[in-house]
Amino acid sequence: MSRPPLRLTVNGAPHELPDVPGEERLLDTLRWRLGMKGTKEGCRTGDCGACTVLIDRTSVLACLTLAHEVEGGSVTTIESAGEPTLERARAAFQAAGALQCGYCTPGFVVALAGLLAERGASVTEEELLDGLQGNLCRCTGYAAIVRAVRGAREGAP
Amino acid sequence: MSSVVRPDGAEKLAGRAVYGTDLDVPGMRWAALVPAPVAHGRIRRLDLAGARALPGVVAIGPKELAELLPGAAGDPERPLFPPDEIAYLYQPLAAVAAPTLAAARAAVGRVHIEVEPLAVVADLESVFPEWPGSEAGGSPHVAAHVRARHGPVDAAFAAADRVVRETYRTGSIHQVALEPHACLAEWQDGTFRVRTSTQSPFGVREDAASILGVPESSIVVEGTWVGGGFGGKGASLLEPYAMALAVAARAPVRLALSYAEEFRLGRTTLPSVVRFETAVTDGRIAARRVQLLLDVGNSLPGRDFATGYAIGFLLGPYRTPAFEIEGYAVRTNKPPFGPHRAPFAPQCAFMVESHLGEVARQIGVDPEEFRAAHLWRSGDTTPLGQPVGAFGLGAALDAARATARRWRAEAPPGRGIGVGVGFWSTSTGAGAEVRLRLAPEGLTVVQGEREIGSGSVLVGVRAVAARATGLPPGRIGIEYADTARAPYDSGVFGSRTTAAMGRAVLEAWAALRTTLAERLRLPPDTLLALAEDGPAIVVEGGGRRAPVASVLTAEERGAGGLETKGRHFGSGGAIDPQRVLDGSFYPYTDFTGAAHVADVSVDRATGAVRVERYAAFHDLGTTIDAASARAQVEGGIAMGLGTALTEEALWDDSARLENPGLLDYRIPTLGEVPPIEVTLLPGHPGAGPFGAKGIGEPPIIPVPAAVAAAVADATGAHVTELPLTAERVARALKLL
Numbered sequence: 035m036s037r038p039p040l041r042l043t044v045n046g047a048p049h050e051l052p053d054v055p056g057e058e059r060l061l062d063t064l065r066w067r068l069g070m071k072g073t074k075e076g077c078r079t080g081d082c083g084a085c086t087v088l089i090d091r092t093s094v095l096a097c098l099t100l101a102h103e104v105e106g107g108s109v110t111t112i113e114s115a116g117e118p119t120l121e122r123a124r125a126a127f128q129a130a131g132a133l134q135c136g137y138c139t140p141g142f143v144v145a146l147a148g149l150l151a152e153r154g155a156s157v158t159e160e161e162l163l164d165g166l167q168g169n170l171c172r173c174t175g176y177a178a179i180v181r182a183v184r185g186a187r188e189g190a191p
Numbered sequence: 192m193s194s195v196v197r198p199d200g201a202e203k204l205a206g207r208a209v210y211g212t213d214l215d216v217p218g219m220r221w222a223a224l225v226p227a228p229v230a231h232g233r234i235r236r237l238d239l240a241g242a243r244a245l246p247g248v249v250a251i252g253p254k255e256l257a258e259l260l261p262g263a264a265g266d267p268e269r270p271l272f273p274p275d276e277i278a279y280l281y282q283p284l285a286a287v288a289a290p291t292l293a294a295a296r297a298a299v300g301r302v303h304i305e306v307e308p309l310a311v312v313a314d315l316e317s318v319f320p321e322w323p324g325s326e327a328g329g330s331p332h333v334a335a336h337v338r339a340r341h342g343p344v345d346a347a348f349a350a351a352d353r354v355v356r357e358t359y360r361t362g363s364i365h366q367v368a369l370e371p372h373a374c375l376a377e378w379q380d381g382t383f384r385v386r387t388s389t390q391s392p393f394g395v396r397e398d399a400a401s402i403l404g405v406p407e408s409s410i411v412v413e414g415t416w417v418g419g420g421f422g423g424k425g426a427s428l429l430e431p432y433a434m435a436l437a438v439a440a441r442a443p444v445r446l447a448l449s450y451a452e453e454f455r456l457g458r459t460t461l462p463s464v465v466r467f468e469t470a471v472t473d474g475r476i477a478a479r480r481v482q483l484l485l486d487v488g489n490s491l492p493g494r495d496f497a498t499g500y501a502i503g504f505l506l507g508p509y510r511t512p513a514f515e516i517e518g519y520a521v522r523t524n525k526p527p528f529g530p531h532r533a534p535f536a537p538q539c540a541f542m543v544e545s546h547l548g549e550v551a552r553q554i555g556v557d558p559e560e561f562r563a564a565h566l567w568r569s570g571d572t573t574p575l576g577q578p579v580g581a582f583g584l585g586a587a588l589d590a591a592r593a594t595a596r597r598w599r600a601e602a603p604p605g606r607g608i609g610v611g612v613g614f615w616s617t618s619t620g621a622g623a624e625v626r627l628r629l630a631p632e633g634l635t636v637v638q639g640e641r642e643i644g645s646g647s648v649l650v651g652v653r654a655v656a657a658r659a660t661g662l663p664p665g666r667i668g669i670e671y672a673d674t675a676r677a678p679y680d681s682g683v684f685g686s687r688t689t690a691a692m693g694r695a696v697l698e699a700w701a702a703l704r705t706t707l708a709e710r711l712r713l714p715p716d717t718l719l720a721l722a723e724d725g726p727a728i729v730v731e732g733g734g735r736r737a738p739v740a741s742v743l744t745a746e747e748r749g750a751g752g753l754e755t756k757g758r759h760f761g762s763g764g765a766i767d768p769q770r771v772l773d774g775s776f777y778p779y780t781d782f783t784g785a786a787h788v789a790d791v792s793v794d795r796a797t798g799a800v801r802v803e804r805y806a807a808f809h810d811l812g813t814t815i816d817a818a819s820a821r822a823q824v825e826g827g828i829a830m831g832l833g834t835a836l837t838e839e840a841l842w843d844d845s846a847r848l849e850n851p852g853l854l855d856y857r858i859p860t861l862g863e864v865p866p867i868e869v870t871l872l873p874g875h876p877g878a879g880p881f882g883a884k885g886i887g888e889p890p891i892i893p894v895p896a897a898v899a900a901a902v903a904d905a906t907g908a909h910v911t912e913l914p915l916t917a918e919r920v921a922r923a924l925k926l927l
Contacts, residue, residue: 071213072206074418076369077450081853084369112206124204131195131818134826135644136203137369137418143204167862170853172367172419173644175829176861178195178822 042104044068045114054101061085061096064111072112072140076170083169086141086148087111093148110147112140120147126186127179134173142169142179146186159187193818198649198669199416199642208416211373211388212447219375220249220288222436222446223295225302226281226455230313230524230846232306233276234284241301242287248298249440252285259438262404268491269402271431277306278489279524280847281455288436288444313846315486315521316464322482323519334487335495335520337502337774339575341767342513347478351470355550359465361538361913363486363840364833365457366531367858370418372457373447376433383410383434389427390420390643391682396674398427399434410434413673414641421830422530423457424643425684454840454851458529461486463538465505467546471554476512476565481505483518485535488525495520497528497535499775503575504539507547508584508614508784509565511574518774524846530684532827533615533888537834537895540613541913544896549909558900559592559610566612567782569875576767577778583810583875584784588612590808590870591786598790598804605792606803607905611896612786616779617878617885618685623692623759624678627656627699628670629707630752631727631740634660635668636696637754639677640688645887646819651689652696654816655880659700661720666728678756686783686885689815691759693880699757706755710742711735761878781878784810785889787828787897790865793905798921800836800902806868807893812877812884821869824890829864831894833857839914 040054044064051067061078064070064087076084078097085096088110114120123146126132133139149157149165162183171179202208239250253274256263263271272284285302289295312318318332327333348354374387383405389395392412400407417424433446448456468480483502487495498520506514520528544562551561566588571579591610598608626637636656642649649669657664671677680692707730708717719732721739728739740748747753766778788806793799807824814820837857841849850856876882895913903909908923921927 065213066215069215070206071209071215074210074370075212076371077853079450079852079854082369112204115205128196128200128204131197131200131822133197133200133203133644134646134822135368135370135417135419136199136208137210139203140206163861167860170369170858170860172369172421172830172858173826174822175825175827175859175867176864177825177829177867179861 040101041106043108044070045111056102058101059097060099060101060104063101064096070111070113074137074140076137083145084138084141086145086169088144088148091148091151093145110144112144117147119150120144122150122189123147123186126182126189130178130182130185132174132178132182138169138171142166142171145169146183150186157187159184162187193816195818197646210370210416210418212370212418214373214375214386214415214445216375216443219443219445220290220440221292221295222286222288222433222444223299224283224432225285225287225299227277227284228304229277229306229308230280231277231309231311233309234273235307236303236305237284238303239285241303242298245289245294245298245301247290248287248294249436250285250287250298250302251435251439255439256435260403260405260435263402264404268494271402271435279526283432286432286436288440311846312523313842313844315462315484315523318521319484322466327519332522333519334490334492334522335498335774337499337776338517338772339770339776340515340772341574341770342478344478344480344513344515347513348470351472351477353471353554355469355553357467357546357549357911359542359546359911361463363461363842364531364838365454365459365840365856366421366423368419368421368423371448371450371453372424372429374430374433375443375445376430376437377443378434378437381409385410385430385434386413386415387430388415388417388424390417390424390684391426392639392674393679394425394682395427395430399431402427402431403434411673411675414671417641417643420643420683421532422534422684423459425530425682428456450853451851454856455848456526458527460531460535461488461525461528465542469546469550471550474554474556476509478513479506479511480514481516484521485518486523486525487520487528488523490520490522490527500777501535501539503776504536505543506574507543508567508612509562510567510571514574525842532830532891536613536615536892537831538913540611540892541895541899544611545899545911548900548903562612563588575776576770577764579782581875582782582784583872584612584614584786586872587784587786587808587810591788591806594788594806598788602790605905607791607793607901607903609789609897609900609902609904610786611893611900612784613889613892613896614782614784615686615889615892617690617781617783618687621681621685621687621691623680623695624756625692625695625699626678626754626756627696627703628752628754629703629739631738631743631748633666633668633728634662634721635670635752637670637672637677638692639672639674639680640683641671643683645823646816647683647688647887650816650819652692655689655693656696658881659697661722662728663723666723686887686889690879690883690885691761693883694759695757697757697880698759699755702755702757706753707742711737781884783877783884783889785893787893789897789901791898791901791905793902793920797917798924798926799917800898800915800920802832802865802898804865807890808870808872809886809889810875810884811871811873811886812875812879813873813882814871815883817871820871820886823886824869825867827890828867828894829859831891832864832898833859834891834914835895835898836914837916839916
């Protein structure tokens with residue numbers, strides 16, 4: 035008996051994907067089935083955070099998430115345009131120059147957007163930084179990222 | 192005025208930037224490498240039939256390669272696949288390509304390998320349990336031997352008030368660029384087209400041509416965005432495998448490493464043992480002896496770059512009237528040694544600074560005062576006989592010591608403050624060429640390097656062009672071209688990129704200015720500049736102001752602009768050949784210094800070190816772009832904190848890497864990097880344009896030294912091994 039198609043919404047666009055194997059990871063569905071390469075593949079073992087995406091408003095590691103776990107859900111990736119907290123995080127990273135090679139950047143920006151959306155206007159800088167502990171960056175020494183986080187929090191609408 | 196906003200920010204923040212790992216074309220095959228099952232052994236049988244039996248799989252080993260590319264045996268020292276003897280664990284013995292990654296991995300599992308295991312050399316100290324004599328230079332276990340000597344060493348030791356002897360050990364580290372190596376190769380009508388994440392497209396072309404035995408003219412390399420390099424992406428690693436498979440499969444082939452493979456196959460810094468002997472008379476260094484054993488893995492004799500390069504750092508930036516220094520590059524069954532941001536220099540600085548600190552303590556003087564008294568000053572000559580030139584380390588150390596005094600005065604009990612210094616050189620010597628293209632609407636620098644993240648190309652080269660021509664940076668384009676179209680550049684490494692390419696920009700601008708002066712009927716040396724005039728660009732100077740459109744020929748306007756070329760091949764200073772007894776020592780191009788201050792707390796139960804705050808003072812000559820320079824210092828310090836405290840690749844007795852993952856190989860996380868104060872010190876010009884010095888590598892160099900000095904200050908623990916893990920600090924404190 036064949037598995038029913040996988041239904042999920044990515045950045046507002048609905049998808050119905052046939053023949054997605056049960057063991058396929060959401061990261062591969064996004065990158066290789068949908069061709070959305072903005073979500074980065076780093077360690078693939080859940081240690082670096084480069085593949086962070088939002089499911090509904092919660093950040094998850096796409097490398098550790100099976101695609102079928104997200105059945106019926108809504109995924110937000112770095113390619114999303116117009117989502118308010120993501121735009122705020124993106125603008126804060128640009129204003130602070132909080133990126134160098136850019137490989138960890140989508141994961142950081144999406145994770146920050148998730149924290150801003152989940153915790154609302156009362157979120158503290160400490161809570162935001164704590165929520166980003168699982169994202170690794172090798173270029174910036176995190177200094178500019180900390181400045182971006184500060185900017186994103188203060189830039190609350 | 193430098194802006195923190197990055198020109199590549201918008202593309203990277205939108206998720207549109209294409210990296211090596213993102214490469215994907217229709218009809219592409221996925222490749223995988225067949226790993227050697229032992230670290231040393233003789234291949235008795237390599238049977239690819241099982242892999243080939245799977246649908247759509249091609250598999251190549253040494254035999255198939257010789258048929259596909261008969262010239263591939265042209266470089267017997269660097270075979271793509273070893274025909275006979277395995278040199279390190281996971282060394283690729285064959286490669287496969289398949290319609291999917293899962294199929295490629297399944298095919299790897301179907302390869303039948305029979306190996307006769309040979310004795311594994313996992314540890315350099317097992318090669319030389321006793322310190323070798325100079326005759327060991329001819330040993331098959333030694334890839335290089337270097338030795339230098341100057342002054343009355345033996346007499347100074349015989350007459351010394353005190354001799355301090357210490358042995359230090361340093362561990363193995365990995366670059367940990369978050370993007371693993373990845374590339375895609377195509378082969379059509381005898382031409383290879385390779386897209387890859389690299390610090391050196393021209394280096395990849397040269398390497399791949401040599402390894403595959405094909406002409407460089409048959410290879411076009413195009414760089415993608417690079418997800419971190421740090422030295423690990425400076426030469427070819429995967430490209431020749433993907434290229435050979437593309438010939439075999441007659442289809443595009445993508446090859447990317449898993450992160451575990453990235454750790455296992457990456458070329459990086461391996462362990463060392465260093466012996467110091469310092470003779471002190473009247474409170475001053477009278478003579479030094481330094482011996483280095485450096486693990487260079489499977490580096491082949493004549494191919495070791497590290498030893499002669501690194502060993503200069505073991506004398507430190509200190510006046511040394513007499514010395515003898517000797518180094519052995521020791522071969523083991525590990526992958527070859529490769530560059531890691533300032534290769535081996537942070538380890539050397541840690542050892543030199545810690546040892547001289549110990550010397551000072553033993554003779555009862557302040558360690559910082561002792562080091563300051565011996566520091567090279569502008570106009571000095573290095574122990575190897577090279578003039579130091581303009582060198583700002585003295586000013587940096589003075590500033591660092593002032594900060595250390597202030598921090599000590601305000602530090603809560605239990606905290607420790609340490610100062611460390613290091614030096615580096617702006618390696619402009621490797622060749623750089625650029626073209627400048629002047630069009631009616633703007634100026635473009637055409638060049639052959641992708642931006643690896645430091646800003647050296649997109650920010651640095653642009654800022655140099657702006658400063659030279661007078662145009663605002665926003666009107667200057669940086670155009671990347673592949674190796675078929677771009678002028679040559681040797682690579683983004685060695686803190687050289689902005690400096691060397693910037694010097695080439697200045698030369699191209701001088702040529703452009705001469706042409707423009709001719710066309711404006713002005714003397715050829717007229718100081719012309721470019722300026723904005725609405726959407727147009729105008730040439731100004733010598734009392735003239737003319738739109739660029741009016742000075743270009745119709746042909747140039749049609750071709751997109753008037754082009755000139757600039758090149759820069761800097762020369763290193765000279766080492767005194769009389770001081771060199773064996774091997775090659777590398778001369779530096781200029782000298783740049785940095786002094787750092789670390790403020791740490793140490794857990795008295797576990798030995799765990801936490802860095803609470805940090806300050807860095809850098810001799811930078813003329814600053815080209817302050818925001819990028821600061822960003823390099825912040826990032827380099829964070830990386831150095833990993834080298835200092837937590838990062839260690841652990842090899843077991845069978846030369847197997849025990850911790851090939853980010854959970855067990857710990858790089859600093861957001862909560863572990865303290866606030867960093869950065870001060871850029873002008874006034875000591877270097878080899879770059881306008882007297883600039885490089886800043887990619889200097890920030891990592893003093894970090895382990897500063898942290899170790901702070902740990903000693905906090906606890907009295909004198910740790911002689913790097914990294915300063917909690918366990919090593921606890922042992923030094925006799926907690927274990």
